[in-house]
Amino acid sequence: MKKMILRKGHRLRPGGAYPKTTITIHSTANANSTALNERAWLDNPTNNRYASWHYCVDESGVVQAIPDQEEAWHCGDTEGNRHSLSIEICESGDRVKTLLNAAKLAAEKLTEHGLTIKELRRHADWVEKDCPRILIDPVYIYRNYGWYWFVKQVEEAVESMKTEKRYNTIEDIPEWGKATIQQLINKGAIADARHLDLSEDMVRTLVIWSRFMA
Numbered sequence: 001m002k003k004m005i006l007r008k009g010h011r012l013r014p015g016g017a018y019p020k021t022t023i024t025i026h027s028t029a030n031a032n033s034t035a036l037n038e039r040a041w042l043d044n045p046t047n048n049r050y051a052s053w054h055y056c057v058d059e060s061g062v063v064q065a066i067p068d069q070e071e072a073w074h075c076g077d078t079e080g081n082r083h084s085l086s087i088e089i090c091e092s093g094d095r096v097k098t099l100l101n102a103a104k105l106a107a108e109k110l111t112e113h114g115l116t117i118k119e120l121r122r123h124a125d126w127v128e129k130d131c132p133r134i135l136i137d138p139v140y141i142y143r144n145y146g147w148y149w150f151v152k153q154v155e156e157a158v159e160s161m162k163t164e165k166r167y168n169t170i171e172d173i174p175e176w177g178k179a180t181i182q183q184l185i186n187k188g189a190i191a192d193a194r195h196l197d198l199s200e201d202m203v204r205t206l207v208i209w210s211r212f213m214a
Helices: 035-043 078-083 095-112 147-164 175-186 200-213
Strands: 022-027 055-057 062-064 084-089 120-122
Touching (some): 035 055, 078 084, 084 095, 175 200
Parallel strands (some): 022 120, 055 084
Antiparallel strands (some): 055 062
């Protein structure tokens, strides 16, 4: 993961603070660019488009351009731009390796934001556009590595993370549950704040309970 955040006030970083309710998958529609190329394009003075993204993935890894909580102009819909986290998938290089990197990132972000596989979206689900074309357009799909294959990879990665993950300190808790757990610690509802020993399901249950009681 390379954090290469656009400077504050950048014309393609609209800002704001919005909870993420979905994750939207895109592909770059550029057969030759890498994640670093795509990041450089955001700063290119000849770029006059109003389009941006949170993450871009290629065969080598991930580049982040906009913080998770902020808006990015990526799906032609105000609700989606504000409340959906965008992942751009590069079309160059080793396709399968790139897709697996993207699936792992999507799984991590679904988990971090307290979302499920049902909250995974395609750009085409927001507007009429052939995107991500490498996952939905037969002309661009590599072998049988299409959308349903990709969703399965994300789902398997999510399940793998669930069986392995336990949280022992407040710093370990994902952002979507951190405030709730901190409140419980402050109130003395959790006996040992230095050894929480909470599973993801336990954190999720406490968050739901807290929202219900509010």
